[in-house]
Amino acid sequence: MTSTNEKRETENEDWVACIALIRDDRDEKSFARLFAHFAPRVKGFLMRSGSDATQAEETTQEVMATLWQKAHLFDPSRATVATWIFTIARNRKIDALRRQKRPEPEDLPWGHEPEPDQADVLALQQESDQLGAAIAALPEKQRTLIEKAYFGDLSHSEIAEQTGLPLGTIKSRIRLALDRLRHEMK
């Protein structure tokens, strides 16, 4: 494992700890740290997806406020903080930009564990880092395709036509995620 990966892992664990402090102690310092790191990234993402600066600023503030209010729902054995923030930002984007609903899948029947297994948390965070590193290392062309899909520049049928999409990168993570789901269901 490279030192960049190790650095990112420590960072991930840090963000997880910040969310726990917001959940347990309403800790504004932790929130300020998360805000400084993620708010400019969320705003960048929204502007790349077609928001103007004013709307992106407003939506980002709402996304970060939602993070505070929903801190008790964050489960680090299922997502990194960055992934969780992405899902909140995506849902707000659909509300604000497209003015329609996005039906969500049913919640898992075994519910939400207050203290997830640390080994599961570590595995998920490591796996997510590996996916992140693989995406960062992609050739420019393939990376651009993925970005276009997530910024809304490609329709689902255009995504289907793009043979250059590096789905193998994503698939290596799926097996592990599925194993964990089945393990939880026992």
Place this chain on the structure above:
Amino acid sequence: MTHNEIRHHVTDALLMAYSAGTLPEAFSLTVATHISMCDECRARLGAFDCVGGTLIEQGATMDMSDDSLAATMALIRNGDAQDTAPAPKSRANGLPAPLHDYIDGGLDKVRWRHVGMGVKQAILPTSPEATARLLYIPAGAAVPDHGHRGTELTLVLQGAFVDEVDRFGPGDMEVANEDLDHTPVADIGADCICLAATDAPLRFRSMIPRLAQPFLRI
């Protein structure tokens, strides 16, 4: 929640677009309903969401305004940030949760309209770029032979149907495009109920459904 073995899954392209949040509502509804029935696709969605997280983490930043943190804290104190709806939890009425918002009171309360040959449908209220409908196909009956201009997703909720491609049981999703002309026939054992989403009108081969098409919005 897995109820039986699902053999036909959401495609990568649809799952990526669902994760990105770029699908029309009718397609999102169909994908979310399938995921509610299929652990494998739930895990796949987790991976696609993680790609979104990576793009946020690695993506370009845009400076926030100077007072943005204070403004956000004010939002929090006032409880102003409208919450996006929480994921629906229970499986009431034997229907996967994403459908609850669209079918008030379960399958018994659906206001079916006959479309011929015993087949009934009910259009669900979604945004207009694509149409979602429930289809009720009596055991052994056929949906008229048709092709597609855009994409048609058909998700089996109850029973099963067979067409030129394969047999589709509960939880299975068929993704049909311009290349497929098909005549889905419900299994003889039980009536079949499907959730179908289309982003362009279907093309019927025979005259009668073609004449009826403008009235039935299929």
